[in-house]
Amino acid sequence: MGAELNHTIVWCRDKQHSARFLAGLLGLPEPVLFGPMLVVRLDNGVSLDFYQREGRIAAQHYAFLLDDDTFDRAFARLREQGLDYWADPGRQRAGELYRQHGGRGCYFDDPDGHLLEIMTRPYAMGG
Template sequence: MDIYLNHTIVYCHDMFASAKFYEKIFGFKFIKVWENFAVVTVNKTLSLDFRDKECFTAQHYAFKVSDSQFDQILARIQHNNIAYGPGPENTYENEINHHYGGRGLYFKDPNQHLLEIITADYILD
């Protein structure tokens, strides 16, 4: 049996606003607030469960997307005037990268989590 990541908790300052941000930018589906979590489905096997917490360390979340999804997400980033850049240390030049024959970019969510979208897997050989 293949093993899949089922969900991960994403700490934030406002779980509802965070869930709506990911829905708006990525096109993920905000399901509902359940107990202490705002649940957003990424795909059939993965959800992001946003949970309010006063203090937390910002994390990095990378999503592999198709070329058309990349274009759609980039358009939503631009439409919402969100700064983005080609690398994790450069999220403000409004440029993308072309690593490994694909496209990628980095931007931050309202909680300062670093988000990455890529169209090609990293080559690790």
């Protein structure tokens, strides 16, 4: 089989709020409770397991590859919610999409300050 990502824990302050935020924005099924975690399953079988904790949350980056139609719907939801978004991870190009690798994308914050990215084409890995 080789190596594949199966799941990752996403630390958060309110797992209900954070997991539903992501699932709703990406148009995914309702999160499912698994032990102390609330799980959001992506279409490729990878899951993001939201684990609630007190105190400081170290910000992470999570990028989601979407087809064009799913991107359009997710981006519309992002704008409907009045969320800030940027064309760069340094948050310098506010209110813009990036256009790289023949696709589109943007960055935005989730409720816990994780930097999320939605994109329509994977990054070109030159060889």
